[in-house]
Amino acid sequence: MGSMKRLPRVFLRSFAVQGSWNFETLVGHGFAFALLPVLRVVYRGRPVELAAAVGRHARVFNTHPYLSPLALGAVARLEAEGKPADVIERFKAAVRGALGGLGDRLVWAGWRPVCVLAALGAFLGGAPWWAVVPGFLLVYNAGHIGLRVWAFRLGWREGTGIAATLRSSWIWDAERVLRGVGPALLGACAVLLVTGHVPELGALRGGWLAAAGGALVGGMALGGRARLPAEAALLGLVILGFLWSGR
Amino acid sequence: MSFLFALLLGGAVGLDATSFPQAMYSRPFVAGALAGLLVGRPLEGAVIGAVLEIFALPVMPFGAAYYPEGGTAAVAGTIAYDWATTAVDRDMLFLAVSLGLLLSHASGYSVRLLRIRNGWAVGRSDGAPLEPAAVERAHRLSMLLDFLRGAAVTAAGTAVIGLVLALAIRAEWRAPVEPVLVLLVAAVAMAGGSLTVFGTVRERVASFGLGAALTALALWLL
Numbered sequence: 001m002g003s004m005k006r007l008p009r010v011f012l013r014s015f016a017v018q019g020s021w022n023f024e025t026l027v028g029h030g031f032a033f034a035l036l037p038v039l040r041v042v043y044r045g046r047p048v049e050l051a052a053a054v055g056r057h058a059r060v061f062n063t064h065p066y067l068s069p070l071a072l073g074a075v076a077r078l079e080a081e082g083k084p085a086d087v088i089e090r091f092k093a094a095v096r097g098a099l100g101g102l103g104d105r106l107v108w109a110g111w112r113p114v115c116v117l118a119a120l121g122a123f124l125g126g127a128p129w130w131a132v133v134p135g136f137l138l139v140y141n142a143g144h145i146g147l148r149v150w151a152f153r154l155g156w157r158e159g160t161g162i163a164a165t166l167r168s169s170w171i172w173d174a175e176r177v178l179r180g181v182g183p184a185l186l187g188a189c190a191v192l193l194v195t196g197h198v199p200e201l202g203a204l205r206g207g208w209l210a211a212a213g214g215a216l217v218g219g220m221a222l223g224g225r226a227r228l229p230a231e232a233a234l235l236g237l238v239i240l241g242f243l244w245s246g247r
Numbered sequence: 248m249s250f251l252f253a254l255l256l257g258g259a260v261g262l263d264a265t266s267f268p269q270a271m272y273s274r275p276f277v278a279g280a281l282a283g284l285l286v287g288r289p290l291e292g293a294v295i296g297a298v299l300e301i302f303a304l305p306v307m308p309f310g311a312a313y314y315p316e317g318g319t320a321a322v323a324g325t326i327a328y329d330w331a332t333t334a335v336d337r338d339m340l341f342l343a344v345s346l347g348l349l350l351s352h353a354s355g356y357s358v359r360l361l362r363i364r365n366g367w368a369v370g371r372s373d374g375a376p377l378e379p380a381a382v383e384r385a386h387r388l389s390m391l392l393d394f395l396r397g398a399a400v401t402a403a404g405t406a407v408i409g410l411v412l413a414l415a416i417r418a419e420w421r422a423p424v425e426p427v428l429v430l431l432v433a434a435v436a437m438a439g440g441s442l443t444v445f446g447t448v449r450e451r452v453a454s455f456g457l458g459a460a461l462t463a464l465a466l467w468l469l
Contacts, residue, residue, distance in 0.1 A: 033382055109307060136277065202431070224307075234344075244422060
């Protein structure tokens with residue numbers, strides 16, 4: 001198939017699939033952009049049909065960006081096989097919610113925070129920044145790019161059969177492991193934060209340590225909403241400092 | 248010259264956060280260290296970025312959610328800190344981080360504005376035929392605008408934070424309590440708040456406690 005030669009371009013464009021993210025079509029426009037190299041081969045010499053296919057693919061679509069190659073690979077295959085437009089649209093509608101949710105849990109709430117926490121823990125524990133920062137980027141992106149490559153190959157190979165393969169894939173085990181490791185790393189970081197291995201930040205002692213314990217419990221109770229009171233306290237101290245300095 | 252490079256870095260960081268390639272050099276910890284490297288103070292950049300990173304931990308870019316953007320804030324905070332100080336200054340570090348947190352909200356809002364603009368420019372597709380070249384042009388323009396947005400936020404943020412730090416130095420800013428210690432307490436609160444990223448507190452608190460206990464034990468043994 002001539003379109004196979006264009007697959008690497010589709011894969012590379014998948015890195016920019018969110019480039020025109022918007023509230024109307026979400027990643028739809030980016031999906032059409034990424035798929036274009038294959039569409040140009042499939043509809044060679046048929047500009048009207050090509051424009052129609054681009055228009056179809058630019059409609060509302062959503063997926064996690066790292067799993068977008070899965071959908072792109074599968075849709076590229078369906079287009080290359082000349083499947084009817086309504087079959088392709090039904091397939092896209094079926095996978096878009098699932099890929100978004102799966103990617104969010106696996107990457108945004110798994111791989112990314114685990115890698116970030118491992119790097120933060122190493123830095124707060126006294127490891128040099130020049131080892132931690134490149135180490136984080138290397139390890140994180142090994143997983144990131146590995147996931148994209150795996151997803152693209154799976155999508156191209158399985159086409160509409162990706163759902164069955166995904167149900168029995170390693171992804172679910174990986175997600176469970178990451179969700180178990182992450183909190184332990186978070187606990188390690190909390191201890192390292194207060195023990196002063198970074199001289200620029202210092203250590204907490206006595207009453208400050210007790211305050212940190214209270215803040216930890218409060219943070220757990222509030223979840224992500226802890227950011228608002230924490231920021232308010234810091235901003236309050238900034239303003240108080242200006243008032244205090246004028247005395 | 249380093250300011251120009253900082254703007255380029257801010258643009259690249261803004262672009263990486265959503266548009267391209269999401270390699271996570273937009274994480275505040277990485278962006279802060281890179282900005283620090285530009286001005287010859289990578290350790291302090293990494294420290295500013297590390298604290299901003301802890302605040303960014305529970306932020307999940309799910310769907311169309313609004314979220315603060317910490318990467319550009321880390322670049323701006325680090326460059327402004329470098330403008331204001333010549334050696335480690337914990338008060339200025341506190342101010343750079345605190346103002347960086349405010350900037351991350353403004354930066355997040357600029358992302359929202361760009362998405363509204365993108366919707367106006369490319370999001371009206373109802374399935375009607377589209378010229379391939381026009382789709383590519385529009386997509387690349389959106390990415391260019393995202394890069395420029397990151398650079399502009401970095402420029403404006405550096406100027407504002409730098410100005411406040413300059414005012415603080417002039418006023419001999421000092422807080423009634425050690426400000427960096429308050430920052431650490433706030434960061435610990437955020438560490439607790441981030442637990443919900445991995446599930447409910449009830450499900451994950453044992454694993455959290457195990458990590459904390461093992462780390463404390465290791466530190467005590469070492």
